[in-house]
Amino acid sequence: MKFFIDTANLDQIREAQELGILDGVTTNPSLMAKEGVKGKEAIFQHYKAICDIVDGDVSAEVFATDYEGMVREGEELLKIDPKITVKLPCTKDGIKAVKYFSDRGEKTNCTLVFSVGQALLAAKAGAKYVSPFIGRLDDISSDGVGLVREIAGVYRYYGYKTMVLAASVRHTRHIIQCLEAGADVATCPLKAILGLLNHPLTDKGLATFVSDANKMME
Numbered sequence: 001m002k003f004f005i006d007t008a009n010l011d012q013i014r015e016a017q018e019l020g021i022l023d024g025v026t027t028n029p030s031l032m033a034k035e036g037v038k039g040k041e042a043i044f045q046h047y048k049a050i051c052d053i054v055d056g057d058v059s060a061e062v063f064a065t066d067y068e069g070m071v072r073e074g075e076e077l078l079k080i081d082p083k084i085t086v087k088l089p090c091t092k093d094g095i096k097a098v099k100y101f102s103d104r105g106e107k108t109n110c111t112l113v114f115s116v117g118q119a120l121l122a123a124k125a126g127a128k129y130v131s132p133f134i135g136r137l138d139d140i141s142s143d144g145v146g147l148v149r150e151i152a153g154v155y156r157y158y159g160y161k162t163m164v165l166a167a168s169v170r171h172t173r174h175i176i177q178c179l180e181a182g183a184d185v186a187t188c189p190l191k192a193i194l195g196l197l198n199h200p201l202t203d204k205g206l207a208t209f210v211s212d213a214n215k216m217m218e
Helices: 010-019 029-034 040-053 067-078 092-103 116-125 134-139 144-158 172-181 190-197 200-216
Strands: 002-006 024-026 057-061 084-089 108-113 129-132 163-166 185-188
Touching: 002 010, 002 190, 010 040, 010 190, 024 185, 040 057, 040 067, 057 108, 067 084, 067 092, 084 092, 092 108, 092 116, 108 116, 116 129, 116 144, 129 144, 134 144, 134 172, 144 163, 144 172, 163 172, 172 185, 172 190, 185 190
Parallel strands: 002 024, 002 185, 024 057, 057 084, 084 108, 108 129, 129 163, 163 185
Antiparallel strands: none
8 A cells, every 4th residue: 555645744745755655645725725835836836845855646636616727727737747646626527627637648636535426437537546535534423444445346346447545544543444445545644654653562672672782782
């Protein structure tokens, strides 16, 4: 399973890249706003800065909600860097825009997916990634990880090449659950990724090794 980091924070992206496990980045308008990025030129510069750090795909989300606007914005985003993946909402116009870009060999990420039916349409339109939001489903007492499992099963049964990119990952346990559910990618906060390193037996074992090493040097 690939790891993407879900942030627009350059320091966190660098840290994940330096860790050696980063496969890509996802962003959205909310994450950009959180970093204080304002204005079209500043947003594009920020995307370029992200692309200069990472080796893999960088999902850049359109602001428009109509087909013509999505296509116009998507084409502008694609000029920033070859790593850019156009992130489009799973709406009627969004699916149409996914088809437009996929027909031209461009990468797309169909986002805000909350059902198998939506994921099916995104795959048929040629999306490279589909992003089911597991945390938001959990928030309304639905089974977010279960949806990841269902989508992965449908794609594999019918041979769709679209990758299941589990989004709205809230914590480390979500990552393990997505792995078990067959997600191709999990996009996560850095804290959740680093949480995979935590284990009391590792800490205890390391403390013992350090103590024994110190005794040998006395």
